[in-house]
Amino acid sequence: MRIFNVLFGILILPALSALLRFADDGELVAALKQRDPDAMAKLYDRYGRLAYSIIIRMVRNEAAAEDLVQETFLRIWNRIQAFDDEKGALGPWVLAVARNRAIDYLRSAEGRKIETALELEALEQPAMFQSVESGLLNADRVRRLKRAFEKLTPNQREVIELAYWEGLSQTEMSERLKQPLGTVKTWVRTALRTLREELGEAVVA
């Protein structure tokens, strides 16, 4: 937890640079739809490092991470035609697909792949990312998100980690942490409210 918190602060800048470009992705999506070879290179150059960072953070295995990054971009390439280049949020979509590939990998290792794969599939449909104002997620707001994360208690940070990086449900967290489900739900709810307070108001506006 502490390590994550430290790294969260130190290594946030590369991620910010990617986020700052979220708003410029419309042309890139259009070029991808036209099967422009340069567009795929641009897509990788824009999000490849971030996708790899997310996946390696989750699976902690370089060979598997490379496979999953490749799978992520292949999936984006194959589904880009359904993506709305004017209203879609490409960055959040790529990151969600990358995370879901890693979650799929982790759950597969635990024998839970089949029951969750369809759920993840539904959550990364291009339509899910339509009308998401990704331009609102700028560097300043991500810094605020970081500060908000630092305000969390150790228990709150831990449940957020388990949800984001391991994909655990609240029941699974309760079992993992040997804490009552109600307590875990309180930690999760409080943590997410804290994060929203920093970020959410502007996003919702």
Add this chain to the structure above:
Amino acid sequence: MSCDELSDLYELYALGALESEERAEIDAHLARGCPDCQRGVHRALLINAGILSCAPDIAPPKRLRKRVLASVGVETPAWGWIAGWGAVTAALLIATLWYSAISRQRTEELAIARRQVAQTDAALARVQQVLDFLDAPETRQVSFGAGQPSPPRGRVLLNPAKGVLFIAANLPALPRGKTYEMWVIPKGGAPRPAGLFQSDQHGNAVHLQPGPVDLSTTSAVAVSVEPESGSAAPTTQPIIVAPAAGS
């Protein structure tokens, strides 16, 4: 469940980390176009992207880019490698040419130095020979040219064991393709060739013809101008004739 009750669950919903009952509730709200839930999920997607973006930054291996592009049929140009190898090759070529030039220059300098050393050694040997010649007690000396208006002047030294040493000044400049040739003239015999030599720019010359010489039968020592390759017998009138018994 009301939208308000669901509002704390949107992020977990977008992560796929909700229990099935709660997920079904949100699915139902979204299916009927619930604006609050749609907005809430959109916000959750952004929050999730923001949190994921804060993963510790780790650079992927360079090969991954090529692999990803190849997987969708995009070939990465090899210009980077070609340019890299081209630069290395050019650098090696330049280094080779430079080394070759330096090496050639060094070789030439070394050859010049060797020639100079050889010339110096030869000059020293000749000087030593001349000194030995002069030091020998049996050496006989004759002079020539003294008293003439603008003559070559000098000395001829004869040593029975060491040969004939010719020392001259005021030698006339040689025409192109010509050389001086010394002759040893026996009494009642034809002149015998005794070596070729050149004068320096001031008309000075020192020439040693090594080898035994019979002073009793030698009449004179002469010098004539001959073709560069020398002659078996004088082809011009000698410019110097020094009688062996002159001194």
